[in-house]
Amino acid sequence: MPTDKEILDLIKNTSELRPSNNFLSKSKKVLKVKAEKINQRRRIRRNAKFGIIFSMSLAIVLWFSFFNGSQSVLSTYNSILSSLSQNEKLTTTTNTDPSVLIYHTHNQESFTPYIKTDTSIEPFHTEKNITLVGEKLANFLNQKGVNSIHDKTDITKELEIEGAGYGNAYDSSRKVVTDALNQNKDIKLILDLHRDNLERRNTTVELNSIEIPRISFVVSGNSYYYEKNLKVATLLHEKLESKYPGVSRGIITKGGDTPGSYNQDLHEHSLLLNIGGVENTLEEEYKSAEIIAEVIVEVLDDLE
Template sequence: MVRKIKGLVFTLLFFFSLPIVIGLLPFPNNEKFVPAAPEEKILFASNDLVVSDVAPPADAYKVLLVFTHSHETYKPLLENEKGMVAVYDSKTNLFSMHKLFEDYFRLNGISAKTLQVDVMDVMKQKGKGFHEAYKTARPYIAEELKNNHYDLILDIHRDSTSRNKTTVVHKDVSYAKASFVIGAENPNYKHNKAVAQSISNAMNQIIPNISKGIIEKKGTGVDGVYNQDLAKEFVLIEIGGIDNTEDEVYRTAAVLAQAVANGLARK
């Protein structure tokens, strides 16, 4: 009787253990499941970004984009478009990139609008010199600010220095460096500078050293105001230089939009 009971117990233990043993064997379907590592947040999509279905909330932080030197361009961008090299162009330029800049802000819940004035084209029509760009843009900006409220005005430019001074690489991805120019001869100087510093700090928190910081301008031979007297939240930003690629510029535009959303828009 005892022998029968031992046999029954052994049989039950065998059939109970069999699935566990089989599961430990190296069959194709018995591979250990390893969850995928979380993907790093994508800052930059591509220059064919589509955000037509993304709309910021009605009370969204509002940004006005201005392109005073509207025909500033990048050598690689113009080479791709026209097979030639130049640093200014009437068609392929910073102003022509405004839609993507708007889209990156929109993706971050910010309402962005571009001042629809090709300033350098207006200068050409009126026979104005390059040094008159800010004076030419001024009435258009003033009129826009009179009719609409904005939390931030960004005048977007391109630096003229070489690639080694305008590029930063982070995790094997290259970005166009940014710098902020503040006119130190206007009544809003301190407030302009504080806003610029806030954006610069936020950008560097996302991509270390992407912002070169703030450049103050005053004295003989410079504007010293840059229309920043028109609003306390008026900032001039230079994105990249003549040798930066289109993708590098857009990556930095994405970082800029996220920095504004993370910093100023949350205050």
């Protein structure tokens, strides 16, 4: 058996092996044939792909042209949108239950800058009225993450249709509150929004060189929930006074000489809210609506 050294010497001294010309020629032909087959398969796959795309495009054109395909597409599209819309509604109902109800017993209360009347007659309007302020308040609350309901029932018009007097307004708005509570079990605060009938000098304060309508909280002493409603009013008043000194006109308690309870017997967190007065403008009222929205958001979690 040769040693390792002998094997190495043999390899070192052996002449270099070179393939013959015949071997090279045959190998070149074999490789060329295989390359042609590979290219052919690639061309077949490419042509097949283009053929499928062309056939599908032609089928779609024929479908739209002769088989009313566009209507089917639109129908499917609309079905999808409808399904998405329904899901969105379900999500809103389930996850964002309303916390605040805003309504207006005297919904057509308006402002003298828009309606010129005899000084003995308060201005009322079917469009430019306190309802617009309620809408702004609801929007501000929603923007701050507090879901709210703003009821726009035209109580004044309903009274006219029924032939009832203005003194029956709270009877009509009582149904609004009752229906809302039956449909929304998680309401934590109810606000009957009004504007006062006092003069501007009593309802407006200057804050940082801006005229701001003042806000008062009215609590009925005739309500079963008087003490709890008073506590809510106190929380809102104190928070408002600490953040915006002078904007609150304080808490007004209506006693036994006032008929009814302003519907405050329907919920333990129910108030009548006066924003500004008859001589303020809507633009001014909106500023106070934003302020009280901020206060409500901060106090809402403290309501038991």
